[in-house]
Amino acid sequence: xxxxxxxxxxxxxxxxxxxxxxxxxxxxxxxxxxxxxxxxxxxxxxxxxxxxxxxxxxxxxxxxxxxxxxxxxxxxxxxxxxxxxxxxxxxxxxxxxxxxxxxxxxxxxxxxxxxxxxxxxxxxxxxxxxxxxxxxxxxxxxxxxxxxxxxxxxxxxxxxxxxxxxxxxxxxxxxxxxxxxxxxxxxxxxxxxxxxxxxxxxxxxxxxxxxxxxxxxxxxxxxxxxxxxxxx
Numbered sequence: 112x113x114x115x116x117x118x119x120x121x122x123x124x125x126x127x128x129x130x131x132x133x134x135x136x137x138x139x140x141x142x143x144x145x146x147x148x149x150x151x152x153x154x155x156x157x158x159x160x161x162x163x164x165x166x167x168x169x170x171x172x173x174x175x176x177x178x179x180x181x182x183x184x185x186x187x188x189x190x191x192x193x194x195x196x197x198x199x200x201x202x203x204x205x206x207x208x209x210x211x212x213x214x215x216x217x218x219x220x221x222x223x224x225x226x227x228x229x230x231x232x233x234x235x236x237x238x239x240x241x242x243x244x245x246x247x248x249x250x251x252x253x254x255x256x257x258x259x260x261x262x263x264x265x266x267x268x269x270x271x272x273x274x275x276x277x278x279x280x281x282x283x284x285x286x287x288x289x290x291x292x293x294x295x296x297x298x299x300x301x302x303x304x305x306x307x308x309x310x311x312x313x314x315x316x317x318x319x320x321x322x323x324x325x326x327x328x329x330x331x332x333x334x335x336x337x338x339x340x341x342x343x
Contacts (some may be wrong), residue, residue: 112254113283115322121190121286122322126239128191133164135221150215155196156292158217160188186290193289195220197300200230232301240278240301244268247281248332271334276328278305283325302323 150158163184179187199220220227245264252259267273282302289295307318 112251112333113280113287113326115326117287118283118325119322121283121290122320122325124186124190124290125194125286125320128187128194128221131166131187131191132221135162135331136223136247149213150217151213153215154186155192155215155217158215159192159195160185162217162221163188163266185292187290190216190290193299195293197295197297198230199227200254202226202228225329230297230300232297232304236297236301239298240305241268241283243285243298243302244274244281247284248277248336251280251329251332252336255333255337257339259336263336263339267332267335273332275306276331278302279325279328280332283329 126149150161153161193220195217201216201219207333245268248267249259282299285299285302286297289299307320
């Protein structure tokens with residue numbers, strides 16, 4: 112089950128990474144080339160951490176967004192690197208190299224342009240998201256000492272309100288994984304779009320992820336599973 116303190120921290124971390132990305136994209140065009148080395152031999156998280164260290168030396172923005180203990184900086188870098196990799200694709204043959212001379216997976220995604228497009232989800236991505244929801248629901252049922260049979264699982268996933276709650280809670284699990292540096296794929300983006308986008312295929316206006324909504328979603332699912340057990 113989700114731990115409240117961790118979820119609040121992870122959601123706040125996600126919000127700060129979004130604000131940091133906005134600051135970086137405002138900062139890069141107005142500054143001399145930052146002291147960024149080539150990231151060819153680094154992991155995406157290591158490359159992102161290098162950016163964090165370089166930008167915190169600047170006084171032009173409030174870089175407290177990404178300051179903290181070494182572990183907190185690593186978690187920040189993990190989350191932002193994951194967001195960039197999961198959310199965007201690079202257009203073949205149109206890769207941008209920054210003025211600092213690096214075109215790694217992270218540097219190429221930091222600056223928006225014709226080389227960068229929002230990731231298009233495939234049927235396989237959406238199927239994998241469904242599998243993650245099923246795994247989450249089985250784990251939740253196990254944690255409350257209930258057996259969730261196939262028909263019960265199908266009923267949850269076929270009920271729009273419960274299915275969206277499952278997507279939200281499962282996304283919370285994925286946030287924790289991303290924060291810790293685990294590799295996640297576009298299935299995390301597929302989960303996001305299940306609750307943050309409209310059925311018509313566009314983002315919900317002014318949507319903001321809230322930790323309390325993730326925890327409430329898990330609570331709703333837990334109560335449903337327990338009530339189902341009592342009725343059998």
